[in-house]
Amino acid sequence: MARVTLIEAVTMALGWELDHDDRVVVLGEDVGVNGGVFRATAGLQARFGADRVMDTPLAESMIAGMSIGMAAQGMRPVAEIQFMGFIYPTVDQMLNHAGRLRHRTRGRLHVPMVLRAPFGGGIHAPEHHSESTEALFAHMPGVRVVIPSSPGRAYGLLLAAIRDPDPVVFLEPKRIYRLQKQEVEDDGKALPLDTCYILREGDDVTLVTWGAMTFETLRAADELSKEGIRAEVIDLATISPIDMDTILESVEKTGRLVIVHEAARSCGVGAEVAAGVAEKGVWDLQAPIVRVTGYDTVMPLFRLEYEFLPSVARIVAGVKQTFED
């Protein structure tokens, strides 16, 4: 069992799958010789050769399009986009082709590809490198969006994403790429997609979050526990489709829901979670749903970065709001 960071867990999962499934190829800008901007593919080209781990030109639309073509013809491409800020040329490919090829061909073709990209702020990078636009992809029918929040889930969910028969956008919270280490067994065991992960159980309030924000949210839960408020912390993990059952069950128990995300507030995935609870869980709510989120602005430059990102204090305040009359 190795003690690895989240980024090392990504490398480990890619290595396992390249080793055990000949159909898997890794492609992207600088993923080969260089090993990737964040070192996600470090050493993989040396191990598996330039046919399996391919450097591509700077052309994201082509990277996605080529992946779709390979996937539709039986391969398992895992493409890397260097930053979420560069992912938007792939939107046309993902929305118009990857997500609908199964439907369009009446099931004759499907697209088992993964589009990996680091996302989110907190590393003092320029603003277009720091945004969280997972909702764009969550809105696309036929495309799964998966976000890990720990080395263990990065490993298990990436394996599941590669093995999934349909396209998965796999967004990696880069702020926590190297923040913590975890014992992860390199055993090729995937974790289930389309389910939430309950990081902590509690009876008083449900906190739903994902990605790097799990870090602050768990700390907020620690703070709250000092005041006798036992928070249940749920990691959404699969952003689309959302496992509403787990959330509804939790809200049934706690009667209070606080959603924490880094992305801008309006039309974020938090709004979808809130709507789902409003539709089916309203009978259980003891207080209005609260969202603690980034702001509806462009991500600020780095000195104000942590003003934009929800802090432990903002999350605690959001939870207390649900206990006001």
Next chain:
Amino acid sequence: MSMKTFNLPDLGEGLPEAEIVTWLVAEGDVVKADQPIVSVETAKAVVEVPAPWSGRIAKIHAPDGTILPTHQPLVDIDIEDAEGAAPAAQPAAKPEPAPPAGREDSGTVVGRMMSTEEVLEDTAVAGRRRRGGAAATKAAPAVRALARQLGVDLARCQPSGRHGRVIAEDVKAAAGKAAAPAAAREVPRVTLPPGTPQPLRGPRRAMAQSMSAARDLVSQCTIFDDADIHYWPPGQDITARLLRAVAAGCRGEPALNGFYDGEAVSRQLEERVDVALAVDTPDGLIVPVIRDVGRKSLAALREDLNKLKTATRERKVKPEDMRDFTITLSNFGMMAGRYATPVVVPPTIAILGSGGVRHDVVAVMGGVETHRRIPLSLTFDHRCATGGEACRFLAAVIADLALPE
């Protein structure tokens, strides 16, 4: 040798320089990553700077007292043998293109990656699917708001909606509002003479509603007596003593501490004594609750009372501090008033009123003495408590009050 130079970081405030206050380590010391190595004063604060890597301190560039510009060399650390400092091992099958000399792999091409030695203990459970079985009351937000407005505990409502949901009618029924809608309609509406009536607001409105419910629901019966406090030493805290006496009454006769549901004809007696204390304010009657009175000392009760007094004066008593009491104390005799017929608020069973302390002429052993006495009035709900129980309760209250301390 693998030497790394650590430059003075920007300490997060965008300052151009900082003063080295004290080195916490000396050249030759072995340090671990994140261990504080030097304290540095910026314009705002003295902060400790942690070691970025594990290793041995090779050279300190800026001794104590130096004012060092940001990003200038601070210390050299020899990381040769330090654990975890070696880059991720890569197969040496073919020669890797060597990175340009002196350039560190920071793990990113822009910005700065945060990294710690923290080991994540993750006990995540993949979502359970165990629908059903949760016990919380189901109700729409508007129904919850209504319940709050009427002072009704949703858990005590009999749900009549679909799927066991509490609906507005259930709340009104519990509040005694919809108990007899037809009869209510027959009561002629009061018409006021011409003028501008002011709707009751806040605590006064809440009082109107709870008193109406009390009138409609409770069989009120009141007993009067006096507690002789002649043997009290000076400086006894009357309110705290009264609270303690209520707890003593509950111990002596548990039948008055708890709740009664007339519709279900069932009572629920409580062991814990949570006393609601009626407080008169310009806005109306506020009834904050003192919890677990039976287990608290007089000093602790006084502390609670002082907190409540401040909160009440500032109108900051939280709604949860005015709910869920098991019995009520009304200490009304400050200005005038000897006995009263205090009103029991359903679903509780009893309320004790205490009038003003006064000197009474009492017969003692065939003679006559003047004793200080507290006049007491105990109202109880005769539907669920007997007169005998009420008298036993009052006797226990009086006995406790009569104690010197």
